[in-house]
Structure formats: C-alpha cells, structure tokens
Amino acid sequence: MPQFVVFTADDAIQSYTIDSVNQFLAQRKNPNGCPVKMTYFTSLNYTNYTLVTDWYVAGNEIGDHTYV
C-alpha cells in the first residue's frame, strides 16, 4: 500500500493563488513520473473563471466550496 498525500486548496482561484499552489507542486513529480495534481475547492467570490478552466484542463480537480 503506497502512502498517499493529498493536496487541497480552498476559496477563490486567482493568478496569485495558482502561483502559490505551484510553489508546492510545479517542481514535484509522483514516484511514477507523473505530475502532481490537486483538488481546488473553489468559491465563486473573487474567482477568475478563465483560470478555473485552465486549472481543470491541466488535470486538476475542481470542487464545490459555495459562493464566498
């Protein structure tokens, strides 16, 4: 059994928050060489929807975190 590590973020998706998450993830790989993906529980207020699309298309999971 592998040791799973889950990485999540909550609240709005903005350029700052994507940069912030990438500090943790961008340079890392899973043991099988695949890039690291994460779940973003996205709230609507202050969110940049274009970046939500980009983050989803890049293979990440988008979750529901209500409005604010």
Add this chain to the structure above:
Amino acid sequence: MTHVGSPPAAEINGNLIALNALAGIPLNAIKGFRAPYLNYTAQTLQLLANVDFTYDSSSASSIPVTDPGTDAYWPYTLDYGLANDCLTVEGVCKGQPKIPGLWEIPMYAFFDDLGIDGPHLMDPWLDTANGASTVNDTATLQYMQNTFTAHYNGNRQPIGLYTHPIHLCVGHFCS
C-alpha cells in the same frame, strides 16, 4: 447567494451552476464538496447526495493514528453514518446520517508534541507548535514529519496538506 456557515442548497448548487456556465467545468466532473469554515450539518451531507456528489471532505480526523481510538479512517461511505466530528457536529455518528454511497474523505490533522491536544488541520505552517506563542518553522516541519511517519508506519491512512493559498505569498506579494 449569501455567506452562511451551514450552506443551503442554493449555495451548493449555485457554485455548480457558476463553475459550469462561466468556467466550462462539466457538471459531472465536480464530484466533491468542502463546506466553508468546515461548517456542515447532517443535512448538508443529504443535500450533497440529492445532487449526486461523490464525496464530502469537510470532516476532521482529530485523534492521532497512534491512539487506539483514532478517527483517522480511510475514506468511507455513509451507508452506516458518519464516524468523524462526533463531538462537534450535532446529529452525526451512532449510525447517522445514513446516506448510502456518499463518500466522506476525512481531513487528517497533524499533531505536535502535545498529541491529541496539539492538532493542526488547515494551513499548519501558520500555526504555532507545541503550545508556543510564536511560529517556529523547524517545529512545524518536525511535527509534520512525525505525523507522516506515524501514518507511514501504521495503516497508511492518507496525509493531507490543506491550504488556503491566498495566505501563501509569492514573489513581491511577500513584502
């Protein structure tokens, strides 16, 4: 929609509608929910099941894996109710709420030298460790490593890094 702790259906479903309409996320790709402030009720979980969510991840695992009574369960379905937050959320546990097929992915806390009295859940790097009054990055790293090792040497329950990235500065936002 308004800002509420225990979210009504309009808050939960409005998020789905907006992410679908404005970001093009397929509705069936939005499978998981986390409540703002982790404030949820038994009814919140039922509302999620009503609109076919696969899982909730709002509950906390707050008893270390090294404790025989640990609540660091692997993700589970609510066929026999919730088994986390039994002391903090009304109307859950002891078999309630029974929502067959809805998964709960508990949020696994880290624990510092105070053990069960020193839990760290979200953004642990912003917390003070071991009851200290100031943040000590070395102590933070130490307890995160300790908890990781306890999971690794035990039943390998997942470890979680739960972030609010708006609190993590990058480049010139740090100054």
